[in-house]
Structures are given as structure tokens and as C-alpha cells.
Amino acid sequence: MKPLVLPPLARPDGMTTHDYAFNRLRQAIMVGAFRPGTSVTIRGLAEALESSPTPVREALRQLTSIGALQFLENRRIVVPHITPARFEELILLRIALESHAARRAVAHLSERQIEKITAIDDSIETEIRKGNKVAALIANQAFHRMIYSANPDPVAMPLIESVWLQLGPILGIAMEHVTELYVVDRHREAIDALRRRDEEAVADAIAADIREGIGGFDQQAVARLLRLAA
Amino acid sequence: MKPLVLPPLARPDGMTTHDYAFNRLRQAIMVGAFRPGTSVTIRGLAEALESSPTPVREALRQLTSIGALQFLENRRIVVPHITPARFEELILLRIALESHAARRAVAHLSERQIEKITAIDDSIETEIRKGNKVAALIANQAFHRMIYSANPDPVAMPLIESVWLQLGPILGIAMEHVTELYVVDRHREAIDALRRRDEEAVADAIAADIREGIGGFDQQAVARLLRLAA
DNA sequence: TATCACAAAATGTGATCACAAAAAGAGATT
DNA sequence: AATCTCTTTTTGTGATCACATTTTGTGATA
Structure with missing residues (x-):
């Protein structure tokens, strides 16, 4: 119960121990390193993080505030379980939040930023072709984040990341069971719409991207895996 | 700098000191007890909370995770400032989130719950007539929360409350400068739509309610106050 | 009066410890 | 073999302390 393989993460100079622990755990959950129901202990993580x-x-307390973890009544700390209904709500919430954030970002995106976004999209395909699931997932998140963060007041971004964190454990299961990675996204469509400054088209492309494939994975497969996770 | 008038809040039996501190501070910020830019200290609050x-x-760390507070680079803990642009983004985010949450709740609301919601709406008018601003504000939040929480998987609720917390300090300023309270909401409209199970009408009523008056207060007045807070 | 330098106080950070509650384990009983 | 009871271990909680950094206060100098 205590192998606890925590993905490594560089610790910038001057960063507090707390910030380091938070970012490392957050990243781990975001890319699906923990499965739903997994329980963690304060002392165990303290040891793992030296x-x-x-x-x-x-x-850990911060992570509970954003829905990534859960302090149970018996004072146990666990990665929340996900029911099919909850999963559905999270996806619909992603669509509502991210299509809104995308719409509010369009006006602020420079040509240069759009080029950068295109480059990130290319890197996603590269990583998928190399079969590097986690890297593809991270690149996909970077793609979305880059768009929404163009808004000079990205108040929606923390909320979006909260939803991503709650979906993270599902991605971990999906990545374990999906051997074949295939590109099924609406990214090109979104980029084209960005170039045309067409807010509605961007929002629609993002919504479709989320609906049809969660972070590059096939939704039907994820739905099937949900039964395994329950 | 250390009078620190913290609204009282009962401490249920068995609640941990941490939970008590979190809920008390959270409630204080939510109803505008702190002004933007206010700085707090760990030791000061520890003393105030005994x-x-x-x-x-x-x-405090949890409150930063949900945008209610901010740990600055110099390690100071402050209530975030709000610019007009940021305020606008927060309002639009409220509209996007809450109209979505309302739509997703309609199907789950029982007649009994709708009656309860109607009663809460009545209490809002009562409190306004009595001139009790904070009570009216809390009742208004209860009205919205009651609707959205009808969803058995209220994943949007924590995010909505996060936005409320970020708007809290503005409400505090508004309440200081607004002497006359008047009822300008779309609550009856929303309730009627709930009774008809008309999802779109509910969403529209909630959106209009937020747009036209933030928590029962006139938006123009708040916008004017923003300049004072900057 | 304004500005700079230095000392004193305040403050966030993180490690440690004692305590109480919960979980896990061991052994006896049915 | 299953269940119950009691002991041991584990674990979260919260107070305290030492340390480093920041802030504040004081006084000298221009």
C-alpha cells in the first residue's frame, strides 16, 4: 500500500516545501497517477516527499478545496470515487465552463499566441504517435489552458482545473486499459475559428472536442471503464 | 489594524478547530466582512479564534485555493483586489455557471423543494424590508444554493461558491455605501419557470437575476463603488 | 523635512511532540 | 471457519518552538 509512485517534478529555487508538495501532488492527480478510492496518509506522503x-x-487540505481529494468523516483521506452520473455532470460542467472561457478569450488572442497553440497541437499528435500517453495528456491540457489563459483576467481557469483534477483519476484508469491511441479532436477546427475570431465557432469546437473525446481519449471507452472503477 | 470583527458562528460539537476556522473565515468573506486589500495574519486570526x-x-491555505484569499510573493496574506475588468469576468462567470447549474437541477426539484425555495424568497423580502442587509444577502445565497443543490451530483456548487467568495469583498463595500435596499430580482420568474419545469426559462431567469442585480443589490451602484475599491 | 541605516519586532515556515481516535492485528470463543 | 474482544499500531489533530525573512520603528545625517 506504500509504494506510492509519485511522478517526479523539479523543485524551483525558493519554492516552499508546501508549494512543492502541493504542485507535485496536484500534477500527479491531474495526470491520473492515483486511482479512485486510493487512500493516502499524511505521514506517508511526507516521507515520500522527504x-x-x-x-x-x-x-492535502488545499487539494480537498478543489475537489481533488476528500477528507472522510473517519478522517481518512481518499481520492474520490466517480459514479457514471457524477462523471456525466463533470463533462457537462467542462463544456459549460470551457466553451465560456474560450469565448471570452478569443478577442485577446494574438496571432503569435495562435501560432503557439498550433505548435502545441502538433506536439500532441507527436506524443500520441510515440505512444506517450501522459505526455499527450499534458500537452492536451496545455492546448486548452493556452487558449483560456489569453483572457487577461482568467478567473475561470482555476475552476476549469478543478474539474480536470476531479476527472484525473478516471484518465488514469483509461490510460491503463487503452492500448491504442488515436487522434480524435476538434483542435484544428478550434484553431481555424480562432483565426477567424469567430467566438461562437470556437466555443462550439471546444464543446465538441470535450464531448467527443476526453483529453484525446474515446469517451465510450471511458464510460465502459467507469464500471470497472465503481 | 487588529480589531478584526469576525461575524460569530456556532461551532458544532465534534468539529475540528481547523474546520471551524475555515467555515468562520469563509462565511466572513462571503458576506463581505473583509474589504479588498485587507491583510490578515496567521497569528492574529489564531488569537481571534482562540x-x-x-x-x-x-x-487560510484552503481559502486561497478557492480564490477567497491570496498569498503574495512577500508572504503576505491579503484579500484580493478587484478591477472593473475582473469584476465583469466574475459576473459573466456567475451567469455561465449558475444558469448551467439551474438547468441541470430543474428535473430533480420536487414540489416540496420548490415550496421551500418560495419560502426562502419570501424571507429575502422580509429581511430587506427590515433593512437587515447581511441577512438578506445570506438568504439570497440560500435561494440560489437551494436550487442548484437539487442536482444529486452538485459538482458545480463548489465552483459557484468560489465565485461568490471572490465577489464577497465587493458586497461588503456595497453594503457600506448603499442605504436604501430595494427588491430587484427575477426570483418569482425563476420560481414560476421551475413550476413549469421549463429549463430554458429557469436558466434565463437566473441569468437575468445575476445580470440585473448582484445578490439583491443594484449593479450600477456596485460598479460605481468599484472605483472606490480600486 | 526628507532620507538612509540599523536595530527591534512581527510574521510565515516547517519540524517535532503529545494526545485521542481509528484501524489493524492477535488470540480466544462459539 | 467465523465472530468477538482486547491490545498494539497507525494516523489525524493541534500546540509549540526555532529559524529566516520581512516589516516596522528609531535615530542619525544631509
């Missing part, structure tokens, strides 16, 4: 309980507890 | 730094720090 620190002490105090900063780790703060990081 | 506890120690550890649980307070955890509570």
Missing part, C-alpha cells in the same frame, strides 16, 4: 507532516497536510 | 497557528494556516 519533508514533514505540516506542509503536506496543508497541501 | 486557537493556534497550525489549523488557521490550513484554513
Whole structure:
């Protein structure tokens, strides 16, 4: 129960122990390193991160605030379970949030930024072709984040990432069971719409992208896996 | 700098010190007890709450995760400032989130719940007539929360409350400068739509309610106050 | 009066410890 | 073999302390 393979993550100079723990755990959950129902302990993580309980507890508390973890009544700390209904709500919430965020970002995107976004989209395909699932997932998130963050007041971004974190554990299961990766996204469509500054078309492309494939994965497959995770 | 009038809040039995601190601070920010730019200290709050730094720090860290507070680079803890642009984004985000949440709740609302919601709406008018601003604000939040929480998987609710928290400090300023309270909401309209199970009409009523008056207050007045807060 | 330098106080950070509750394990009983 | 009871271990909680950084306060200098 205590192998605890935590994806590595560089620790920039001057970063506090707490911030490091938070970012590392957050990233781990975001890319599906923990399965639903997994329980973690403060002391265990403190040891794994070579620190002490105090900063780790703060990081865990923060992660519960954004729905990534859950403090149960019996004081146990677990990765939340996901029911099919909850999964459906999260996807619909992604669509509502991200199509809104995309629409509000269009006017602020420079040509240069759109080029950068196109480059990220290319890197997604590259990673998929190389079979590197986690890298493809991270690149896909970067694609979406880059668009929404063009808004000078990206108030929706933290909320979007909260939803991503809640979907993270599902992605972990999906990546375990999906051997074949295939590109099924609406990214080119979204980029074209960005170039035309067509807010509605961008929002529609993003909505379709989310609906048809969660982070590059086939939704039907994920739905099937949900039964395994329950 | 340390009068720190924290609204009282009962502490249920068995609640941890951390949870108590979190809920108390959260409630204080939500109803506008802190002004934008206000800085708080861990030790100061620990003393005010008659506890120690550890649980307070955890509570503050959680509050930053949901945008209610901000840890600056110089390690100072402040209530975030709000620019007019940021305010606009937050309002639009409220509209996007809450009209979505309302739409997703309609199918799950029982007649009994709708009656309860109607009663809450009545209490809002009562409080306004009595001139009790904070109580009216809390009742208004309860009205919205009651609707959205009808969804058995209310995944949007925490995100909505996050936005409320970010708007809280503005409400505090508004309440200081607005002497006359008047009822300008679309609540009856929303309730009627709920009774007809008309999802789109409910969503529209909620959107209009938010757009035309933030929590029962006149938006123009708030916009004017924003300049004072900057 | 304004500005700079230095000392003192305040503050966030993180490790440690004692305590209580929960979980896990061991052994006996049915 | 299953269940119950009691002991041991694990674990979250919260207070305290030492440390480093920041802020504040004081006084000298221009």
C-alpha cells in the first residue's frame, strides 16, 4: 500500500516545501497517477516527499478545496470515487465552463499566441504517435489552458482545473486499459475559428472536442471503464 | 489594524478547530466582512479564534485555493483586489455557471423543494424590508444554493461558491455605501419557470437575476463603488 | 523635512511532540 | 471457519518552538 509512485517534478529555487508538495501532488492527480478510492496518509506522503507532516497536510487540505481529494468523516483521506452520473455532470460542467472561457478569450488572442497553440497541437499528435500517453495528456491540457489563459483576467481557469483534477483519476484508469491511441479532436477546427475570431465557432469546437473525446481519449471507452472503477 | 470583527458562528460539537476556522473565515468573506486589500495574519486570526497557528494556516491555505484569499510573493496574506475588468469576468462567470447549474437541477426539484425555495424568497423580502442587509444577502445565497443543490451530483456548487467568495469583498463595500435596499430580482420568474419545469426559462431567469442585480443589490451602484475599491 | 541605516519586532515556515481516535492485528470463543 | 474482544499500531489533530525573512520603528545625517 506504500509504494506510492509519485511522478517526479523539479523543485524551483525558493519554492516552499508546501508549494512543492502541493504542485507535485496536484500534477500527479491531474495526470491520473492515483486511482479512485486510493487512500493516502499524511505521514506517508511526507516521507515520500522527504519533508514533514505540516506542509503536506496543508497541501492535502488545499487539494480537498478543489475537489481533488476528500477528507472522510473517519478522517481518512481518499481520492474520490466517480459514479457514471457524477462523471456525466463533470463533462457537462467542462463544456459549460470551457466553451465560456474560450469565448471570452478569443478577442485577446494574438496571432503569435495562435501560432503557439498550433505548435502545441502538433506536439500532441507527436506524443500520441510515440505512444506517450501522459505526455499527450499534458500537452492536451496545455492546448486548452493556452487558449483560456489569453483572457487577461482568467478567473475561470482555476475552476476549469478543478474539474480536470476531479476527472484525473478516471484518465488514469483509461490510460491503463487503452492500448491504442488515436487522434480524435476538434483542435484544428478550434484553431481555424480562432483565426477567424469567430467566438461562437470556437466555443462550439471546444464543446465538441470535450464531448467527443476526453483529453484525446474515446469517451465510450471511458464510460465502459467507469464500471470497472465503481 | 487588529480589531478584526469576525461575524460569530456556532461551532458544532465534534468539529475540528481547523474546520471551524475555515467555515468562520469563509462565511466572513462571503458576506463581505473583509474589504479588498485587507491583510490578515496567521497569528492574529489564531488569537481571534482562540486557537493556534497550525489549523488557521490550513484554513487560510484552503481559502486561497478557492480564490477567497491570496498569498503574495512577500508572504503576505491579503484579500484580493478587484478591477472593473475582473469584476465583469466574475459576473459573466456567475451567469455561465449558475444558469448551467439551474438547468441541470430543474428535473430533480420536487414540489416540496420548490415550496421551500418560495419560502426562502419570501424571507429575502422580509429581511430587506427590515433593512437587515447581511441577512438578506445570506438568504439570497440560500435561494440560489437551494436550487442548484437539487442536482444529486452538485459538482458545480463548489465552483459557484468560489465565485461568490471572490465577489464577497465587493458586497461588503456595497453594503457600506448603499442605504436604501430595494427588491430587484427575477426570483418569482425563476420560481414560476421551475413550476413549469421549463429549463430554458429557469436558466434565463437566473441569468437575468445575476445580470440585473448582484445578490439583491443594484449593479450600477456596485460598479460605481468599484472605483472606490480600486 | 526628507532620507538612509540599523536595530527591534512581527510574521510565515516547517519540524517535532503529545494526545485521542481509528484501524489493524492477535488470540480466544462459539 | 467465523465472530468477538482486547491490545498494539497507525494516523489525524493541534500546540509549540526555532529559524529566516520581512516589516516596522528609531535615530542619525544631509
